[in-house]
Amino acid sequence: MNYRFHLEKYKTPSSRHTCPACGQKRIFVRYVDSEESIKFPKYVGRCNREQKCGYHYTPKQYFIDNPTEKEEWDAFPILQKQVRETVEPDYLDQALLNKSLKHYDTNNLFLFFQSKFGCGVSELLFKKYQVGTANHWNGSTVFWQIDQQDRIRTGKIMLYDPQTGKRVKKPHSHITWVHSLLKQENYQLKQCFFGEHLLKENKTSPIAIVESEKTAMIASIYIPQYVWIATGGKNGCLNQDNMLILKNRKVVLFPDLGAKDYWNIKSEQMSDLGIEVIVSDYLEKNASKEQIEEGYDIADFLIKSCPRKSVLQQMVEKNPMLNLLIETFELKAV
Template sequence: MIGQTVKHYEQNNFVRYLVAKFGREVAYAQAQLYLVGTSKHWPGACIFWQVDKANRVRTGKIMLYNPETGKRVKQPFNHIAWAHSLVGSKNKEAGQRHSDFNLKQCLFGEHLLQYQPAKAVAICESEKTAIIASVHYPELLWLAAGSLQGLNAGKCKCLEGRTVILMPDVNAYDLWVNKAAQLSAGLPSVTFKVMRLLENIATPQQKTEGWDLADYL
């Protein structure tokens, strides 16, 4: 299923943005590493597949980006959909029940943990930021929680025995500090460190706009 989508990057707005930023070779390599798919749901849309470290497909987040700015398309509506919902609707219409999904979200990029067991992990909010940061800071294994509230014990269980650096968006530092304390209590083998970098350097306007690491890179 995933293999059918990890191609046609010339039609993928997000990958086109990466190409403009990093060049075709690096952009395609990172897109393939993170299993970024191309969706037909909207012209130019991408799929951020969530695959766990046992290589089970959990779901896929379908999003539409502006290929020039790299910003999400939110007008005339917020372009976000879920692959399991679309497949489920098609199966229902066809009278089928089978699905290739294991319907429980995981960290974006979790499938990479098995290949780099000794590398420190960095977690940010968005999938886009994880991919961009992976080019700038390859010494870390970048994963994404998927949203501000997407960091939870269920998703982080796969990180046992790891050192994990949390990189919250501007204005999310305090929330993720509290979350890190909760996670540490439930996952004592994981060392969580919350970075205050963005909170320290952000201007008032950047705080109002809710910048993340990718906006600085």
């Protein structure tokens, strides 16, 4: 079968490009249109380092993320049907969330927060983000995804080490979803940002986006000038539908180490939607070799900083370019 959209055939070394995810040169293959009427953005393609990188952004995903490209959908009839027939997402019962907002004395992540920030601050933070305790694994945490209409899209259950605050990954990765455990037939999941419900409460402050839910919570303690939300992973919910809720807001992306190139792509997509966005390079400029190997994120840096009230000033001292970001978004140090 001949496909209209396919990976570019090898011709010369110039037909292989730098991967937008891992940064390796001459390893990335872009998708092309055999009819030569569509020229995909440079990030639509596949990295040949399948085991070490695995980046693969297909034309199908591009059309899903960019539904305004309707004039080309006739060549993708199956996809066209999927996109045009908008399916309303399902929601979980509020009672499930309410029931989880207790037993923090057995919640490993809460115990870690308590050791770093005290019981009072930790309780306020868990209530602010509506983070609960799950009983799927002893000590596990549930991060509820609540949209701006206070509807519960799902809950992500994860297990952390109470001493280090790191995820428990042995003997297996401890992560699952509430909607999956409930075994609701044909559940229509449409993820939203973790912390999205906070956007309706604060309509003026700039928004900071990170990957990890835990990181968003920690960063909100140190740098409250932003509304901190999380995608739930490098890919997570950072698609066009969710980007649209960021319109008319100022946004700063804080990618984890090693993910900056990929998030640069996402920032370009945001800019195309008219969103004022900046990608922070603080981690890349300040991380040591050991920190890079350990995969530090902004929360790891913040926790190691001295006292909370002066963290922003310390960051500026280490990276004067941060002043530009502060001035651009009219932030005030606290």
